[in-house]
Amino acid sequence: MARFVDTAARFLRLAFWPLCVAVLMVLALQPIYVLALDSVGALVSRERIVAHLRAAFDQGIIAADGTPKSLLWKGGEQVTECISVGIGLDAAESPWRTAVSGAYPMVDETHQCNGLYHAVNAEPAAWRPYFRYWHGYRVILAPLVALFPFWFVKLLNALMVAAACATLWITLRNRAGVAVATITLASFVFLSDVLFIWRTSTHSISLAYILAGTCLFAAAITRNWSAGRLIVLAAVLGSVFNFIDFFINPPMMPMLLAFFVLLDGRRDAGLIALASVIAWYGGDAETWLGRWLFAYIAMPQSAGVIDNILYSAQARSFGSATGVYLYPLAATLRTYLRALHRVGVIVPALIAVAVAHYSATVSRIDWGRALWLSTPLLATVLWFEALSSQTQFHLTVSARSAAMGGALALAAIVLSIPQRPSLADLRAHLDMMATALRRRLKRP
DSSP states (O other): OHHHHHHHHHHHHHHHHHHHHHHHHHHHHHHHHHHHHHHHHHHSOHHHHHHHHHHHHHHTSSOTTSOOSSTTTOOSOHHHHHHHHHTTOOTTSOHHHHHHHOOEEEOTTSOHHHHHHHHHTTOOOEEEOOTTSOOTTHHHHHHHHHHSOHHHHHHHHHHHHHHHHHHHHHHHHHHHOHHHHHHHHHHHHHHSSGGGGGGSHHHHHHHHHHHHHHHHHHHHHHTTOOHHHHHHHHHHHHHHHHHHOSSOSTTHHHHHHHHHHHHHTOTTHHHHHHHHHHHHHHHHHHHHHHHHHHHHHHSOGGGOHHHHHHHHHHHHHTOOOTTOOOSTTHHHHHHHHHHHSSGGGHHHHHHHHHHHHHHHHTOOOOHHHHHHHHGGGHHHHHHHHHTHHHHHHTHHHHHHHHHHHHHHHHHHHHHTOSSOOOHHHHHHHHHHHHHHHHHHHHOO
16 A cells, blocks of 8 residues: 555656646647638638549549449548548638538438538538537648549558558667567558558548657657656647547557557656556547537537537447447457457467467566556557447447557567567577478378
């Protein structure tokens, strides 16, 4: 008990004032978000966006029923894609009003892409407010759609995600070596749908931000930033994430931040990691509340902002829905199992087998250190359980964070081997096991 009290006191000394500063910093960002959304609506050509989207329908890149005929463009979150590019197309709506309402076109209760099709072809459509999110992704997406054909925007999505993945690999390589960097990135890619995420622009922007922002945080650690500055930076990263995000993979980034803090191994690393996770989630939550407050003040009473808030909170946490199981750890188990339910699981499975054989024959795993480096995975458990319905309803999307969690767990095990293996060592041990298996099969 005395040890717990002492730890709590140390945590308060370490994190109290930085967290207070973080609250003020995130609060100061809210008017900047409003101005950014207002500016993008004023500066970007609505006509060019409409022309490029109309061409995208003609080319089969998007379809009114949400199912493009070409296999190349099929898949992804078509609902999210059509909503995100449809916001701001109402010619009767001012940029300021778009920033407030985020209205997108709909035709009765048909697919959202049908509403977008009507809007870009000057056919009747209703405009449905979508003020639950900041829609900050439009600061990036709207100019791209105005400047380039939609197929080229998809290509840019792929390049953006690839660049972010490469940056994460380089950051991990510099800190933990080629083997750990390669194992982490390969496991994440093969346990998730990252290879196809380019089909959904907002998801691509979100993932690229997560990985690039993590690398920025890791660079701050390398430059020996103080614990207080790291905590404030984590809060700012969480706030900006909420501004640009559609509630996609929130637990991935705080988990990565905590992992890099523990990897640094500085004094009080565990407390700094915990404070960084709290700061990130706090910045994210404060920004979301700021959006609700902004909508409540700016929208008319008939918009029913308060009712929408209460409904969304209930639906995302423990609201019942088809395919949702409301019992403890259901969301966490289902999400991690979804990450494992991929053909690509063979890649991390082979890595795990090679690591196990190496550990059994060359250098034992320090399981205490492995568990310590794996504690950031608790950040995903916290999110999955707090928003159980949201997690299970969007299981494939949520599984990206679980995929990263599995990748970090495997990396933690490799990092905890005193005589750390190289990729060549692991390949050699796989060959050894394959040779031994062939010999057994040839025995009479």
